[in-house]
Amino acid sequence: QHYTAEDITKMVKDENVEFLCLMFTDINGIIKNVEVPVSQLDKVLANKITFDGSSIDGFTRIEESDMLLHPDLSTWLIFPWGEEHGRVARLICDIYKTDGTPFEGDPRVNLKRVIKKMNDMGYTHFNIGSEPEFFLFNTDENGNPTLKLNDDGSYFDFSPVDLGVNVRKDIVLVLEKMGFEVEASHHEVAPGQQEIDFKYQDALSAADSIETFKLVVKTIAKENGLYATFMPKPVQGINGSGMHINMSLFNGDDNIFDDENDRLSHTAKQFLSGILKHARALTAVNNPTVNSYKRLVPGFEAPTYIAWSSKNRSPLIRVPAAKGKSKRIEMRSVDPTTNPYLAIACILDAGLDGIASDYDLMPEVKDNIYEMSEDKRREEGIVDLPSTLHNSLKALRKDEYVQQSLGKGLTNSFFAAKNAEWARYQQTVSQWERDTYMSQY
């Protein structure tokens, strides 16, 4: 929805809003916010609110740390909770430098840059439907998460077994109040695991929505005495949480991926070839934590190989049978720890490279890759996804195209943050190692 400054001023008055929460994300996709009382509204609308960016991950600019918040008025939303302390409305912001130009290190600014590139190539929308999954854990008497999952339910289970159902309903109701169009919500395969799907949106709104969604889920779970986590693999031995990304390229009302006579249009195949070409480097962005790789193992419905299929769900990319406006490709590796602005920018740009470079598309796999022999996989040219954060960072280091999708500043801060994370992990001695080696050697 498009709002003018006058609209916002009127809504602040009419709705008795007392605080404005100015939101943006750091490189890790963590929501940051500057909260100002509505007395500052004029300054907010004039893009004059500043903050010190030097202590925000990925924002460090030694020479100048003051940054400006440019609110995107179309993201206006009143939080339907916490009213007892004063009504809060949020606006998602782009970060600008004090010289008045957009800050390239802001993931949202970077996504807009890639969208502009897409527009220049003749496409109006990159539509994204995401399928975030999460776990609900019980909390202890201090409200801290325990390791006890909140139910023993399973795929599409219904109450009374599915204790998550009431919380899920609460979450869905709040999301709808906030303008989300929720299409489906269901218990996932693992105990305590849930999924909520909302209607596809253009790339920028989709990234905004994913961030807001995580905030809503955590807030409402907490109100219900539960703890929600988007950590990809919180419990070993059961499925992890992914965030499938369904995507299609539109020109006005036309879905460019659709073709009456084929499973995918020629452009869709080119787009797909670009994603497959850059898949290893994209993994660093789409699966950016040490824990992400504990999910990307065989046997838990998460992909481990770079391939595509319209027949089965084992490969990285699935082409669902839907037709017309719903024709899309689904990337199944992405998990909810990704910064959605970075993930969507890099996936889109990889696809655009496929269109521009017209790479050969590998034939689709018809069999379950998990059951293929290594020889057969080699014959079909099927390569593994990186198996650790370390390996995916190496792949990103080798792929200058995907680095360019992030831009120089974000690439540098991404490597700085992630190399440090890997080093900390590498130096940690785990209980598994003590259990396995201490008595053996």
Ligand code: GLN
């Ligand atoms: N949880 C699975 C994953 O890790 C996906 C399961 C599904 O949606 N079918 O990706």
Ligand code: MG
């Ligand atoms: Mg799903």
Ligand code: MG
């Ligand atoms: Mg699912």
Ligand code: MG
């Ligand atoms: Mg899916």
